[in-house]
Amino acid sequence: MDFQRILFDVSDHIATITINRPERLNATDDLTRTELGQAWARVREDSDIRVAIITGAGDRAFSAGQDIRATAQSGIRNKVPGSRLHHNVWKPVICALNGMVVGGGLHQVADADLIIAAEHAELIDTHLMVGNVFALEPTVLLRRMPLSMVMQLALMTKDGRISAQRGYEIGLINEVVPADRLQERAREIALAIAKLSPATVQASIKGMWASLDVGLHAAHDVAYRYVLQHQMTHPDYLEGMKAFAEKREPQWVVD
Template identity: 40%
Template sequence: MTVFDKTWNTLNLEVIDHTLVVTLDRVGRMNAISPEMLGELAQVWDRFEREESLRVAVVTGAGSKAFCAGADVSSVADKSRARTGVFERENSFTPLQAKVTKPTICAVNGVCAGGGLHFVADTDFTIAADSATFVDPHVSVGQVSAIETMVLARRIPHQAVMRMMLLGRAEKLSAQRALELGMVTEVMPANRLRERALELAAVIASNSPDAIAASRACIWDALERPLHDAIRLAWPVLRAHGDNHPDAQEGPKAFFEKRPANWTVE
């Protein structure tokens, strides 16, 4: 048994070698985010972080029509829900918000709308099917677009995010346009998307987990700081790993001996 052996109502989870595949699974609602899904995702990221054998996670959507249609409109309009303006109480459903320290990949297999953009913004990188589309309809339905678009604006051109936000549902980006903007890193036929995501995850899992963790932390942290400050903070991390971590010696040794590296898992 693993920590994922339980019944999930809105997700489908698979463990493939060192990779966790998290599939948003509400096909009848275009995999829209419900309050129950929020809770289940928070549990998944907590367990993924704690499971030592897992090194990478892939997030995708069930079916071929939609990756995630955003927040379920029935829950958005429900004023009876116990909501709070405290961010930390309600936002731990993506890897970034849950402070996950392991690599994550988003594989967009169809429509990615509104809140679905959280996963594009909050994973390390995104790949997409050639049939995928991206749209932020918040303002068209009287809602505020803020969290996911704020993160996106630090990763892709600011004007592109502003245009998508201001035009709402009238601005639908194709997978190719998303690639041009850097929102996704690769576009492929829909029937190859899952296979490709797993290929990339396997390559990542073959690298030093501790070197990846330190590298990820430095690069994500740099988004929040002036470049000079980020470099000054990253330097001692780089040096401490290079001078003291076993992987820093094992990597070159394995390279010259033409064998797989035996990484330390701490």
């Protein structure tokens, strides 16, 4: 796939999506969001891809969010955020934060399954500084971090930035690593996930995310539906247990 704003690579069943505008701190314009949507569609539809990593080029920024200069000049034509939940991707997604994340870049953080951050990475929101409502990103962030911390991002703007270490302490970020270990560590995790049953992993991820849409008792019903469907319809359910009992590597079905 030929892209102008992102890099897209697939190897060992892992897709790596890199927002590639380091000269603009990886800010996203209309074309970037369009290309991200195309990349997520490839991740969703390609059965060879089992895990995705999303990161940014360079070491200063993961993404500075919406390209304000481009928007000020021509407005926004593509309003669909370029993150996985908006494109119905249920394969595991690892967000590798190589630097600061600002504004709309928080979509990628909020929507990822696992978040690995370089020590110097930080979360910042500037929506209110430029007259934009900060509401879409928080719909998911509020399910992953305390309300007070989301309010800090929104109301304190640049002064409310959250460091990678603080993000780890509040449970948003899974691991904080030295910058020179970030991509290697993200890939280590991705390779381990890629060995699991693709169908089982995707059903588990979709079930967990779907449970966030409803209350506790309804969430149990949603989760149980995914469990039963997998047990009754997919051969990997029995294959995993047989392989364990027979002390061999499982032979997963790739749909």
